[in-house]
Structure formats: C-alpha cells, structure tokens
Amino acid sequence: MVNALIFDTPANGPMALHLIDQRRLPLETVTVTSTDHKGVANAIREMVVRGAPAIGIAAAYGIAIGSGEFDGQKGKDYSVWMEDVSRTLAQTRPTAVNLFWAIDRMRECWTSLLLREASPSLITRSLADLAKMIHQEDIDQNRAMGNYGQSLLPDSGSVLTHCNAGALATGGYGTALGVIRSAVESGKKIHVFADETRPYLQGARLTAYELMEDRIPTTLITDGMSASLMAKGKISAVIVGADRITANGDVANKIGTYGLAVLAAYHKIPFYVAAPFSTIDFAMENGDLIPIEERSPVEVTTVGPGIRIAPHNVSVYNPARSEEHTSLVTRIITERGVFTPFELKNASPHTHKKS
Secondary structure: OOOOEEEEOOOOOOOEEEEEOOOOOOOOOOEEEEOOHHHHHHHHHOOOOOOHHHHHHHHHHHHHHHHHHHOOOOOOOHHHHHHHHHHHHHOOOOOOHHHHHHHHHHHHHHHHHHHOOOOHHHHHHHHHHHHHHHHHHHHHHHHHHHHHHHHHOOOEEEEEEOOOOEHHHOOOOEOHHHHHHHHHHOOOEEEEEEEOOOOOOHHHHHHHHHHHHOOOOEEEEOHHHHHHHHHOOOOOEEEEOOOEEEOOOOEEEEOOHHHHHHHHHHOOOOEEEEOOHHHEEOOOOOHHHOOOOEOOOHHHHEEOOOEEOOOOOOOOOOEOEEEEOHHHOOEEEEOOEEEOHHHHHHOOOOOOEOO
C-alpha cells in the first residue's frame, strides 16, 4: 500500500516532510521534500498532497517544521512566529476542516508548553511527536472505519466511488477505499467502478492506481457514465469520502459528488460517506455555510503537461467541491461507528455507535 507522507527527524539537520507528488501519478513516482513550513504550505496549495485527512497531517508536520525553523533565531517572539506559521498553512485550502482541526490541536500543544516556560527546542520535539501521533491515529481510525463500513457492502457486487479517498488521501489505508479494502479483506467479492473525476482526474490517476496496486477488480469510467450503470442495475452502492461534514449531516466533497448522490437517490441505491470524526464540523450548522474553493481555470482548459483542450480566453467555472444535502446521504461511516446524517447533532467527539 502506498505511503504518501514520510516525516524525518534527523539528529543533525532540519526536519523534513517527504510527499509523493500526486500530480505526477500514475505515470511516474516523484517525491517532493519540504524542510520549511512554506514548502509544506505550497505542497498543500498546489495539490502535491491532497485529501482532507492527508492535508491535516501535512499541516501538523508543517507546524512542527515551522517551530524548528525558529530555533536559534534571536529578536523574535516564538508565539508570534508560530501564529504566522499557522496562518500560512491555514490559508492553503479553505474547505478541508481537517486542516484547521490539526492546526488547532498543534496550537494547544505549543501554547500549553509555553505556559510551563518550555524552551522552543523542547516544544519543537513535542510538536513533532504530536504530528506523528496524529498521523498514526488517522491510520488507526481508517482501519476502524473500514471495519464498521464493510458490513454495509454486499457480499458480492459493484461499488462506485468518486475522486480519491484512499491511502494517498489519508495517513494510510483510506476512508472510502478503506471500507472497500476491509470488505475485500473480509472475503467479499467487490468490484469497483471508479469515476475519472474531472477536472483533476483523481479517480483515473489515483484511485485506479491504488486499487490496481492492491489487485482489487477495478473499472475506470468517465463521470457521465454513472447514470447509465445505475439504470442497468450494475451499481450496488456508492461510497465517497468528505472534506467537511456539518452538524446537520450535510457533506462537502469533490465536485461531481452531488450528481452521484442525486442519481443514487433516484435509483434507490445506498449512498455512503466515509470520514473521520475530525471531518465533522460541529460548529457549522449546515452545508450552505461551507466555504467552497474555486481553483485555477487551467485545470479545466488543459490536461496532462499543459496540453490545451479549450479555446483561449474562454470563461471557466472551476469549484473544487459540491455540497450533498443530508437527505441524499444514507449513512455516514466514522471510526466511532455508523450514523444517519440526522444523528450527528446528538453525537459528540466521544460518541460510539455501532452500525
């Protein structure tokens, strides 16, 4: 299984975050190394690393690296420096709530240690340890999520997924793909239809790549083929990840997901969302409030290494996410159990509920 994030804390020299450049997959495997927080921020912004959980983990490592950059600098206030580091990372991708969750968790660590008059070097080591813990927690949560969610999938059938919610989008194992992996590991005969996911083609480039590496039967389809497959009874369930889930159960995920949710509801096919509890924003009442990132027109007007497929100067609308209304979501699968969207308001970060 691919490992998208590797963190080094050498005895001599700066800490480093090594990221598989997901823009280059599947044709080549290239690693981007960042030894300063601005490099990590740029990697998040430019989608070297993507997927809400992976973005949160990368940001946590970026905070630790940023703290390490302060060591030895004189005439600067550590707390002010760290807020600047946090702001740089927070401004990269607005929709993924895991980004802000991870930054807030790291902030709690360094502020509590400052109150105890810990040195910046000690705080840096503590932040590095916490970032590693956040990374491992995500892997453990994905496996728990997979264990809960696999029971919802048929013993034999085809599952449709959109975008990439696998090991590349998380600390490892995956959310939506983690559920599929768990189902296969339990002996279920699952075939996956992977939407190509225009315009960034995460399904074609990343999901198909991951599933083929794991030898899980996979068929790549264009985004417009899903309705026909559903009408022919070839889809047993739809399962996707999420970038943010609001308190009422609304879900923000990769653009194109809303159309799948509507189609699944029309064809009476279960529509599942797999995401860790850290993706649930209990402070946000509904999906209308979710900030939706609009990305560069170049992603729509070109493919591959700058090959233009649209007229010059054409107007382009390129939102990165769509919002799926509560009524379209059958179940939300988390590491603490399976919920209906309407049950989330009564849930807490410590709630456990089996399916």
